[in-house]
Amino acid sequence: MGHQPNINDMLLEVKNISLSFGGVKVLSDISFDIKRNEIRAIIGPNGAGKSSMLNIINGFYHPQQGEIWFNGHKRVSEKPFKIARQGIARTFQNIALFKGMSTLDNLMTGRITKMNTNIFWQALWKGPAEREEIQHRERVEQIIDFLKIQSIRKTPVGRLPYGMQKRVELGRALAAEAKLLLLDEPMAGMNLEEKQDMCRFILDVNDEFDTTIALIEHDMGVVMDLSDRVVVLDYGRKLADGTPDEVRNNQTVIDAYLGVVHD
Amino acid sequence: MSLELLNTLEVILNGLMTGVMYSLVALGFVLIFKASGVFNYAQGVMCLFAALTLVGFQTGQIPFAHLINVIFGTEYHHWSSDITGGMNSFLAIVLTVIVMIGFAYIVERFLLRHLVNQAPIILFMATIGLAFFMEGFGDLMWGANIKPLDLGIPSGGSFWWEEVTRTWATADSKYIGMYIDVLDVWAAVIAVLLVIVLTLFSQFTKTGRALRAVADDHQAALTVGISLRTIWVIVWSIAGIVALVAGIMWGSKSGVQFSLSLIALKALPVLILGGFTSIPGAIVGGLIIGVGEKLFEFWIGPMVGGATENWFAYVLALFFLMFRPQGLYGEKIIERV
Ligand SMILES: Nc1ncnc2c1ncn2[C@@H]1O[C@H](COP(=O)(O)OP(=O)(O)OP(=O)(O)O)[C@@H](O)[C@H]1O
Numbered sequence: 001m002g003h004q005p006n007i008n009d010m011l012l013e014v015k016n017i018s019l020s021f022g023g024v025k026v027l028s029d030i031s032f033d034i035k036r037n038e039i040r041a042i043i044g045p046n047g048a049g050k051s052s053m054l055n056i057i058n059g060f061y062h063p064q065q066g067e068i069w070f071n072g073h074k075r076v077s078e079k080p081f082k083i084a085r086q087g088i089a090r091t092f093q094n095i096a097l098f099k100g101m102s103t104l105d106n107l108m109t110g111r112i113t114k115m116n117t118n119i120f121w122q123a124l125w126k127g128p129a130e131r132e133e134i135q136h137r138e139r140v141e142q143i144i145d146f147l148k149i150q151s152i153r154k155t156p157v158g159r160l161p162y163g164m165q166k167r168v169e170l171g172r173a174l175a176a177e178a179k180l181l182l183l184d185e186p187m188a189g190m191n192l193e194e195k196q197d198m199c200r201f202i203l204d205v206n207d208e209f210d211t212t213i214a215l216i217e218h219d220m221g222v223v224m225d226l227s228d229r230v231v232v233l234d235y236g237r238k239l240a241d242g243t244p245d246e247v248r249n250n251q252t253v254i255d256a257y258l259g260v261v262h263d
Numbered sequence: 264m265s266l267e268l269l270n271t272l273e274v275i276l277n278g279l280m281t282g283v284m285y286s287l288v289a290l291g292f293v294l295i296f297k298a299s300g301v302f303n304y305a306q307g308v309m310c311l312f313a314a315l316t317l318v319g320f321q322t323g324q325i326p327f328a329h330l331i332n333v334i335f336g337t338e339y340h341h342w343s344s345d346i347t348g349g350m351n352s353f354l355a356i357v358l359t360v361i362v363m364i365g366f367a368y369i370v371e372r373f374l375l376r377h378l379v380n381q382a383p384i385i386l387f388m389a390t391i392g393l394a395f396f397m398e399g400f401g402d403l404m405w406g407a408n409i410k411p412l413d414l415g416i417p418s419g420g421s422f423w424w425e426e427v428t429r430t431w432a433t434a435d436s437k438y439i440g441m442y443i444d445v446l447d448v449w450a451a452v453i454a455v456l457l458v459i460v461l462t463l464f465s466q467f468t469k470t471g472r473a474l475r476a477v478a479d480d481h482q483a484a485l486t487v488g489i490s491l492r493t494i495w496v497i498v499w500s501i502a503g504i505v506a507l508v509a510g511i512m513w514g515s516k517s518g519v520q521f522s523l524s525l526i527a528l529k530a531l532p533v534l535i536l537g538g539f540t541s542i543p544g545a546i547v548g549g550l551i552i553g554v555g556e557k558l559f560e561f562w563i564g565p566m567v568g569g570a571t572e573n574w575f576a577y578v579l580a581l582f583f584l585m586f587r588p589q590g591l592y593g594e595k596i597i598e599r600v
């Protein structure tokens with residue numbers, strides 16, 4: 001392994017990651033990778049360390065050991081906002097929207113990494129700043145159409161029902177046009193119909209925008225349908241890694257996870 | 264109209280004008296509090312510092328003249344031999360704005376950056392330290408004497424308004440018309456413009472959205488690629504500019520002097536009324552306190568020996584704390600489990 005950028009078909013490589021809080025080990029020696037343009041599921045029981053893994057990938061947590069390679073480069077900068085600018089967008093298990101802002105403004109804020117006129121042009125709101133606003137506004141309107149949220153464009157998102165908030169949060173992540181999209185339980189707490197819509201969106205995003213997706217999900221049906229490959233975590237260890245079929249038939253996984261009824 | 268009513272109107276009008284000043288100072292507090300959760304005790308001193316710097320540039324003072332003279336035994340005070348001729352007022356304002364932006368950068372670089380994730384009380388203490396530092400620094404840079412500030416803003420009673428209102432009184436009375444200071448009117452107009460510009464900026468620009476985003480949810484803001492440090496510098500810069508405007512208004516009225524920094528204390532009851540996180544709250548709160556204290560002084564003052572303006576705002580705030588602690592517009596704090 002040299003210092004040359006390693007351009008291969010892996011978008012993200014997680015190597016030997018260990019993370020602990022105080023004395024509590026949350027992840028131990030986890031390695032896996034995400035190919036360009038695939039949908040990669042991360043599954044495992046509650047407390048397995050799935051969300052912690054996403055928090056490491058987008059820079060909220062800093063592992064004590066291990067490396068992250070993104071887009072052929074070993075990560076050196078670790079600040080979340082810089083990682084966002086490198087092309088990683090995400091949603092949260094417990095929704096982190098700008099609650100006082102409208103759907104439109106949430107999505108426009110999601111595009112912030114793509115906008116670069118300086119503050120003085122913005123203050124004048126003329127010339128480059130105006131052109132940029134209009135151009136990005138168009139892109140955001142496309143996303144709004146795609147997610148079918150036209151009717152709530154101007155609604156402060158704090159007032160929306162839970163399922164809609166999840167959808168807006170996805171929209172904000174899409175607005176960044178990131179290379180890698182991290183979705184932490186995008187369907188949790190949704191009814192069947194909302195889940196089907198969300199599945200559709202995820203597949204379409206993956207197809208139409210060529211976005212690579214890492215997905216945490218508890219619903220096994222959804223995972224088997226959506227994902228190309230699955231990594232299984234259990235109490236901070238990696239249990240299995242492979243196609244949905246391989247994982248489903250893996251005896252350790254059945255014993256530890258799939259065998260037991262999971263809520 | 265009866266004399267009684269006219270007098271009351273005059274009191275209300277003047278109260279509104281004072282209230283605008285309170286609103287401006289409170290606005291500076293709210294901006295910083297929303298973006299960084301810091302209760303900036305130094306806001307008042309920022310007004311003083313901005314006004315001192317402006318006067319300094321305008322009158323052509325040499326910064327740190329006193330220090331230089333002590334060290335080198337020289338007698339420099341102004342860089343132009345002509346004391347009246349410093350610098351064009353507009354240029355002085357632009358330079359002062361640049362100084363305030365530089366100050367915002369320094370605060371972020373040497374203070375906020377090192378206190379990320381600390382408890383609010385620690386940040387608060389840090390701003391108390393900052394206030395003392397700036398006070399001393401301002402003295403050292405520009406001297407501690409009282410300085411008049413004259414930007415050419417008209418002042419004094421408005422004759423036009425006096426004439427207009429005189430005709431409102433019933434014909435036979437000897438009403439001489441209502442008094443209103445033109446300077447106050449200018450202050451109000453400028454403050455209103457400032458608030459409109461800030462509102463438009465925050466609603467319709469990228470940075471404005473980023474400011475609101477940070478105020479709303481730090482974690483989410485980071486995720487979409489917003490740098491908190493940049494936002495802090497911007498917010499402190501805006502607060503610095505707001506402080507400059509407030510400093511100009513108060514300074515034009517009563518000279519630039521230490522007591523300017525004490526208007527920050529008046530902002531506290533305004534914030535309790537308006538809520539710490541609400542910009543409309545800061546404005547309305549300021550106006551209510553301004554009008555309230557003038558009316559109270561007018562009606563009740565004579566019965567209790569006057570000087571009620573010194574304490575009325577605080578008593579009103581106390582009542583608010585008891586009955587509506589989140590303020591007029593503040594969000595009710597409900598912990599979601
Ligand atoms: N910031 C933190 N400080 C301390 N412990 C933490 C922190 N974040 C996560 N943990 C611990 O790490 C473990 C894994 O948490 P994590 O949220 O990653 O699990 P998860 O797999 O996402 O679970 P779930 O399915 O319930 O979302 C838990 O025991 C949790 O308490």
Ligand SMILES: [Mg+2]
Nearest residue numbers: 050051052093
């Ligand atoms: Mg989780």
